[in-house]
Amino acid sequence: MTRPDTPPPTDEPFLGAPSEAAAAAAPRPAWDGALEQLARDFLRERRSERRWKLFFRLAWLVAVLLIAYGLITSRNHVSTPTGPHTALIELRGEIAVDAEASAENLMAGLKNAFEDAGAQAVVLRINSPGGSPVQSGLVHDEILRLKALHRKKVYAVVEEACASGAYYIAVAADEIYADKASLVGSIGVLMDSFGATGALEKLGVERRLITAGVNKGIGDPFSPLSDPHRAYLQAMLDQIHQQFITVVKQGRGDRLKETPETFSGLFWNGEQAVTLGLVDHLGSLDYVAREVVKAEEVIDYTPKENVAERLAKRFGASIGAGAVRALRELAPIR
Numbered sequence: 001m002t003r004p005d006t007p008p009p010t011d012e013p014f015l016g017a018p019s020e021a022a023a024a025a026a027p028r029p030a031w032d033g034a035l036e037q038l039a040r041d042f043l044r045e046r047r048s049e050r051r052w053k054l055f056f057r058l059a060w061l062v063a064v065l066l067i068a069y070g071l072i073t074s075r076n077h078v079s080t081p082t083g084p085h086t087a088l089i090e091l092r093g094e095i096a097v098d099a100e101a102s103a104e105n106l107m108a109g110l111k112n113a114f115e116d117a118g119a120q121a122v123v124l125r126i127n128s129p130g131g132s133p134v135q136s137g138l139v140h141d142e143i144l145r146l147k148a149l150h151r152k153k154v155y156a157v158v159e160e161a162c163a164s165g166a167y168y169i170a171v172a173a174d175e176i177y178a179d180k181a182s183l184v185g186s187i188g189v190l191m192d193s194f195g196a197t198g199a200l201e202k203l204g205v206e207r208r209l210i211t212a213g214v215n216k217g218i219g220d221p222f223s224p225l226s227d228p229h230r231a232y233l234q235a236m237l238d239q240i241h242q243q244f245i246t247v248v249k250q251g252r253g254d255r256l257k258e259t260p261e262t263f264s265g266l267f268w269n270g271e272q273a274v275t276l277g278l279v280d281h282l283g284s285l286d287y288v289a290r291e292v293v294k295a296e297e298v299i300d301y302t303p304k305e306n307v308a309e310r311l312a313k314r315f316g317a318s319i320g321a322g323a324v325r326a327l328r329e330l331a332p333i334r
Contacts, residue, residue, distance in 0.1 A: 085297040086289040087113035087122045095131030095139075095165045103138035105303045110139075113301040114146040120295040121153040124173060125285050130164025130186065133240055140247060143172035155292065157285045158182040163267055167278075168244060171251025175292075177283040178270035184278050187248060188265030189241045191233060194221050252277060 089109045095101045113122045130136070147154055156162070156170040158178035163186035170176050178184055200207055200222060207222045218229045245263050249256065256262070257277040273279040283292075290296045 083297070084118055084120050084295045085299045086293045086295045087116060087119035088285070088298050088300045088302065089113060089122060089124050090300065090302040091124055091126045091128055091166060091169065093128060095128060095135045095169075097132065097135065099131070100304075101128060101131070101135075103135040103142075106139045107142045109301045109303050110142060110146055114150040114152055116299075116301075119152065119299070121155060121293040123285060123288055123293070123298075124154065124156045124170065125159065126156055126162045126166050126170060127159040128163070128166035129161055130166050130168075133165060133168070133189065133244070136165035136168040137243075137247075139169045140172045143169070147172075147174075153293075155288050157283070157288055158184060158270065158279070164188070168247060171248050173251075175280045176278070177281050177288055178273060178279045179284070180269065180271040180282055182270035182273070182279075183267050184270060184273040185267035186265055187244055187263045189237045189244065190265075191219075191237060193219060195225065196222050197224050255280065 089106065091101050091106060093099055093101050095103075097103075110122065113119050143154055146152075153175075154173045156173035156176045158170070158176065159182065161183040162170050162176075162178065163183060167185060167187065197207070209217050209220060209223055211217045215229070215232075217223055219225070219233065241263070248263075255277040257275070259276065262276065262278075268276060268278070270279060270282060274282060285298065286296075289298050
């Protein structure tokens with residue numbers, strides 16, 4: 001029995017609770033769609049960031065592996081000659097510790113060239129204005145040592161210039177060849193600096209140099225150069241110059257036609273250098289290999305910085321710069 005106030009059963013939905021279809025058809029707030037779009041964009045951006053991070057990590061890993069492989073396999077690598085040949089060592093640019101023409105690099109190449117049984121002779125092809133007397137002396141002495149040890153001839157071939165320290169090295173060769181327009185000589189020593197005491201006085205700047213040792217500040221460009229200091233520096237240069245002269249005389253022997261200008265620091269062209277006995281003959285690398293050594297094939301033994309080494313240096317520099325930036329962020333460097 002039903003109560004009078006109870007509505008009869010019906011299939012119609014109750015008006016107080018809308019159906020699922022009605023709820024889906026109802027209009028949605030505008031901000032709801034914007035939130036969904038923002039969430040999709042955020043997820044898409046995050047996925048993109050993860051992909052790029054993975055890509056760069058893999059790229060760095062590949063770069064490091066390539067650098068390591070290059071350093072291991074390419075350092076001082078020389079292709080194995082197939083027979084008798086002329087061994088070549090390139091001496092180019094300034095002779096200095098950190099330069100391509102450093103004693104370390106040149107001596108490594110010379111050692112490999114002399115030790116190769118197929119090398120009939122060693123040729124130094126020179127295009128250098130000179131540089132460090134210490135580095136030049138090391139290479140000169142190593143050439144003499146290797147010549148005596150392996151009983152092989154050494155020839156120096158001058159291209160554009162063979163001056164100062166480069167000529168110091170060249171006189172260790174058995175013969176020197178040059179082009180008629182090459183520049184040869186500059187047998188001298190120099191020490192360059194500047195003096196700024198007058199400029200400081202005009203600007204009203206006082207130089208404050210405190211030393212422990214009366215000669216510790218010798219050569220300071222912002223202090224006057226005293227007569228005793230000048231005499232000391234001149235004596236040191238004269239002594240090094242005399243060492244240079246001795247090496248040239250020992251290397252050239254009776255072939256040297258000494259004049260008052262020979263050891264004055266002047267330089268001459270190749271044709272004049274032959275007349276003065278600084279050079280033996282006019283000729284090129286190909287001429288020496290073909291006509292003198294009688295081994296026309298030329299193999300280069302010069303240690304060269306490969307691509308991997310250049311990348312390693314740049315990689316190291318970038319790491320160092322990043323470390324400095326990090327330190328500056330932690331505590332500013334002043």
